[in-house]
Amino acid sequence: MRETPLSNCxxxxxxxxxxxxxRLDGRQTYDYRNIKITFGTQYGCCIVDLGKTSRVLAxxxxxxxxxxxxxxxxxxxxFNLELSQMASPxxxxxxxxxxxxxxxxxxxxxxxxxxxxxTESLCVxxxxxxxxxxxxxxxxxxxxxxxxxxxxAAITALCHFRRPDVCVQGEEVTVFTPEERDPVPLSxxxxxxxxxxxxxxxxxxxxxxxxxxxxxxxxxxLVIAMNKHREMCSVQSSxxxxxxxxxxLRCSKIASVKVAEVTELINKALExxxxxxxxxxxx
Amino acid sequence: FPLRRKRVLLLRGKNTExxxxxxxxxxxxxxxxGDVFSFxxxxxxxxxxxxxxxxxxxxxxxxxxxxxxxxxxxxxxPNLYWIDSQQKRYVPAKGECVIGIVTAKSGDVFKVDxxxxxxxxxxxxxxxxxxxxxxxxxxxxxxxxxxxIIANKDMEPELVCIDSSGRANGMGVFGTGGxxxxxxxxxxxxLLVPQSEIVKDLEKIFPFEMVVGMNGxxxxxxxxxQQTLIVANILESCENMTAQQRRxxxxxxxxxxx
Amino acid sequence: ETPHCLVxxxxxxxxxxxxxxxxxxFGCEQNLLSRxxxxxxxxxxxxxxxxGVYGPAEVKVSKEIYDRATMEVxxxxxxxxxxxxxxxxxxxxxxxxxxxxxxxxxxxRYKASLCVSVCLCVQGPQLLxxxxxxxxxxxxxxxxxxxxLFCGVTCAIDPEGHIHTDPTAAQERESRAxxxxxIDSAERRVMMSSTKGSFSVSELQQCIAVSQRASGxxxxxxRDSVSRRYSKML
Numbered sequence: 001m002r003e004t005p006l007s008n009c010x011x012x013x014x015x016x017x018x019x020x021x022x023r024l025d026g027r028q029t030y031d032y033r034n035i036k037i038t039f040g041t042q043y044g045c046c047i048v049d050l051g052k053t054s055r056v057l058a059x060x061x062x063x064x065x066x067x068x069x070x071x072x073x074x075x076x077x078x079f080n081l082e083l084s085q086m087a088s089p090x091x092x093x094x095x096x097x098x099x100x101x102x103x104x105x106x107x108x109x110x111x112x113x114x115x116x117x118x119t120e121s122l123c124v125x126x127x128x129x130x131x132x133x134x135x136x137x138x139x140x141x142x143x144x145x146x147x148x149x150x151x152x153a154a155i156t157a158l159c160h161f162r163r164p165d166v167c168v169q170g171e172e173v174t175v176f177t178p179e180e181r182d183p184v185p186l187s188x189x190x191x192x193x194x195x196x197x198x199x200x201x202x203x204x205x206x207x208x209x210x211x212x213x214x215x216x217x218x219x220x221x222l223v224i225a226m227n228k229h230r231e232m233c234s235v236q237s238s239x240x241x242x243x244x245x246x247x248x249l250r251c252s253k254i255a256s257v258k259v260a261e262v263t264e265l266i267n268k269a270l271e272x273x274x275x276x277x278x279x280x281x282x283x
Numbered sequence: 284f285p286l287r288r289k290r291v292l293l294l295r296g297k298n299t300e301x302x303x304x305x306x307x308x309x310x311x312x313x314x315x316x317g318d319v320f321s322f323x324x325x326x327x328x329x330x331x332x333x334x335x336x337x338x339x340x341x342x343x344x345x346x347x348x349x350x351x352x353x354x355x356x357x358x359x360x361p362n363l364y365w366i367d368s369q370q371k372r373y374v375p376a377k378g379e380c381v382i383g384i385v386t387a388k389s390g391d392v393f394k395v396d397x398x399x400x401x402x403x404x405x406x407x408x409x410x411x412x413x414x415x416x417x418x419x420x421x422x423x424x425x426x427x428x429x430x431x432i433i434a435n436k437d438m439e440p441e442l443v444c445i446d447s448s449g450r451a452n453g454m455g456v457f458g459t460g461g462x463x464x465x466x467x468x469x470x471x472x473x474l475l476v477p478q479s480e481i482v483k484d485l486e487k488i489f490p491f492e493m494v495v496g497m498n499g500x501x502x503x504x505x506x507x508x509q510q511t512l513i514v515a516n517i518l519e520s521c522e523n524m525t526a527q528q529r530r531x532x533x534x535x536x537x538x539x540x541x
Numbered sequence: 542e543t544p545h546c547l548v549x550x551x552x553x554x555x556x557x558x559x560x561x562x563x564x565x566x567f568g569c570e571q572n573l574l575s576r577x578x579x580x581x582x583x584x585x586x587x588x589x590x591x592x593g594v595y596g597p598a599e600v601k602v603s604k605e606i607y608d609r610a611t612m613e614v615x616x617x618x619x620x621x622x623x624x625x626x627x628x629x630x631x632x633x634x635x636x637x638x639x640x641x642x643x644x645x646x647x648x649x650r651y652k653a654s655l656c657v658s659v660c661l662c663v664q665g666p667q668l669l670x671x672x673x674x675x676x677x678x679x680x681x682x683x684x685x686x687x688x689x690l691f692c693g694v695t696c697a698i699d700p701e702g703h704i705h706t707d708p709t710a711a712q713e714r715e716s717r718a719x720x721x722x723x724i725d726s727a728e729r730r731v732m733m734s735s736t737k738g739s740f741s742v743s744e745l746q747q748c749i750a751v752s753q754r755a756s757g758x759x760x761x762x763x764r765d766s767v768s769r770r771y772s773k774m775l
Contacts, residue, residue, distance in 0.1 A: 370684030
């Protein structure tokens, strides 16, 4: 299906508004939309809302598989981001669009290559059985900045997830159901979070957390993945704009502030959910 | 006038009255697709002829009237009934004025996106004062306010920017500036009612220009970017507000603006 | 601050005369996504489904059908790739593909496409029934002209021959047969059936009768949640 075209009038208005430091929804230049984190009934299911419109769902699941030959003592992480047509009429099913490939790559770089998850703890029997942890991210409604929402949803879902407990006796592996033994959380070293910056007029103006219409008029995008210890996990610039060193440094400073805020929010949400589950079990 | 398509039912006799009563009883109620109003045997004859006009959401199906959209049953004297619903997708109808986005120029026509299931065509000559030599200045991406002269399931929808006497009558290409945004078709109908409360209240806050298309697109332009944004945001938020909530919001905005 | 959507849950009481038509709590939210023309989420017991509808929208020339609207149903399982559907998800897709045209009045509107996109948020036992309900609410939200509404009801027959509507996961595992019916709102007729396991003809008839009774509660729930939604406009 075709996406509604962007009219010249909207484009002009957006650019003038950005020059006047004004945004469509009344936010300031560096403001994020309201982030809402909710959890499903199952472990490892997390929904992230950006404002009232952008919405992403992440689900973590796991299964026992044979490890990769070159890494016999490491568990496997698998990421899959889906752009369903529900999120936007422009997303076509079963097509590897450029955007989809870009988002999947970025998610992998942010969460796998940053080694934020202890893959060695996912090994059950060296060379024979390891856990494969799978993260499925579904974009449910696209109103810009899918990348940040996806990275928040994915890392929160990973923190929330519990895998079944196992017991190894010789060659035999017993997997316990949640009723028999409490499932165990993954061991996570740090939480990398993506922060997107969109640039306008060849980098003169900059916005944090662009909405869909802002994304359509932007010249370039810079995505910085960082954790709360201010360690950079990945930096990616797209759109072919030239950025000065100072601009990138400024963005990284803003990112560190945003990441600290978001991490705080995630921890609070996880804690609330834990309390709610605890109360629920007692009832 | 909130109606799009009119379907006239000619009903005869006592049953008509019974039917009208059953209709009147449920005005203001929420109805769901599949709800039926039936009038029994058409046998009894009488000389009174009554017309029932069915608006959007109501269809005639033999001796019954079928509700085919969810929403509130509305009535207007004498015998006009329709379902007031909150829909997003636009279906073109002849005579309606819409805001279109020009997507292409091909031969003698512009292709225009109106948000329906097909792109509409708009001839170069369907502008005031346009001739073969004197073509209107329209670029791809421009907005046009125009009216459907053809809109049916068998033909490509066609738009014009002139009325029957060849005058622009408010239609044509938009000038620069202003902001376009999308709301539900229900809200658009509310705004287009003559003496619309929302519009009247909004005009009191500060002056602005507004064009409302039946396809759910609204264009506004106020003195400054800030004011345009305020108007757009207020209109968008009217979607889910009761009249009471809206009045409180308008008061607040008016205080801040002055 | 007003929410842009409504959450409405309702506990359906167990009726004393027909203990077998007991249904668990439902929840429904319409118009919760901004991009699709219509959207709805439906929660039934442990199962939760999100549905989005686009249409009547533009159709590609290659997909155009000369005498009717093009239907497309996309199912997105929460875990795994959408291209590889599980049996139940595939079945849901198939059912919706045939159910939607029956309940919609779109027969004459060709050169248009209709896309129903369903995301299975929490996969529970009544995936099919819940997806049908979510899709119906989404179609209603999109404002597409409909002849009637439809809903899905699941029944399970346990080894002793008792019929349970809306079975839990455990009940479903132990049951001898599981059936799901799609029932229309106009005459309470069966529009689609899906069965698994073995059962007698009289058991099938009993299940249909029970489902028809249970459907009344679901349709009442539809009416209540739509009324809530429009209450602001009254």
